[in-house]
Amino acid sequence: MPLPASPVACVAMEIDVERLACYDLAAGRQARSPQAADEAAARARAEDAAPESTPARARAADTSSDFYPHDDDPRREALANAGRGSLLDGRWELARDSKLGTFNMRAYKPVYLLPVFWSSDQNGSPASSSPGVEPQAMDTDEFETKFQISFKTKALENIFGDNGDVWMGYTQSSRWQVLNSDASRPFRETNYEPEVLLVVRNNYSLLGWKGRMAAIGINHQSNGRPDPLSRSWNRVMFNVGLDRDNWALTFRPWIRLSDGGNDDNPGIENYLGRGDVTLVHTRDDGQVYSLMARHSLRGGEDSHGALQFDWGFPISNQLRGHLQLFDGYGESMLDYDHRATYVGFGISVIDWF
Secondary structure, three states: OOOOOOHHHHOOOOOHHHHHHHHHHHHOOOOOOHHHHHHHHHHHHHHHHOOOOOHHHHHHHHHOOOOOOOOOOHHHHHHHOOOOOOHHHHHHOOOHHHOOOOOOEEEOOOEEEEEEEEEOOOOOOOOOOOOOOOOOOOOOOOEEEEEEEEEEEEEEOOOEOOEOEEEEEEEEEEEEOOOOHHHOOOEEEEEEEEEEEEEEEEEEEEOOEEEEEEEEEEEEEEOOOOOOOOOEEEEEEEEEEEEEOOEEEEEEEEEEEOOOOOOOOOOHHHOOOOEEEEEEEEOOOOOEEEEEEEEOOOOHHHOOEEEEEEEEEEEEOOEEEEEEEEEEEOOOOOOOOOEEEEEEEEEEEEOOO
């Protein structure tokens, strides 16, 4: 966000989160560092572990109990604000003082427009493994346009005292054959991905990383098309997030829910995988790098996966350049069992962090 000329400029902002950030910038407010919040939480944890006879432990016992802690208990406040201001806290409102209430629209996955999106191997005959479904020929061009929108909102907050939020998210990505005039410039593929997640705050250390969050939810992904091009699946998603300094690491294993006899894409988990890992690095100059890897977690003929690298860099104000490289299976649901390399270049307005 660019520095406003005065606090008056912030009044016009309709979104509460953005308006608060604008006022903070105008006032020159410096956010507390995640390291300071972690150190305060560590001191509070040490006091909790102190013998009952120590003065610190006695003072803590006077102000709070395990079942009915007071809101002004400094130990509890420090523990609840561990990691405040970290990368993952900024996206998921994990710390107690970071929470902004329900039904505020927040960033989720990157939002971008890639006018140039090139494929090394067009899938001219998308096929499904469903019995009796024949491949359908498509007139495709190696260049197309790809764009993605993604947002989330919190539906419930603090369902476990001062922890535990329910988020609803939605992501949509489209691939548009905008240069393919012979085929009347169709949208070749659009993927829709609504989900619901229960997110809880963590506070632990692992090999220099800070465990910030864990989540479980239901995820639906489909392309909204009839046979023979229909693709869809439902998953129970798990999410474990850690960060350190300007790095964030998330692990997302999932379990596919059976579609019974209506499976449009049997064996999709052997191509789109049974989990993914995303590593993100931010720089002080505004550049953001991310690397996603996913795999089927199987060997032999069922061993398939993909890698995706994204680079965002500032152009002006909120506008950013965006480069995307993808290699492997399942760049889209229609191509879940098709391998190719893709290169895209364009702009983004929202990145990971």
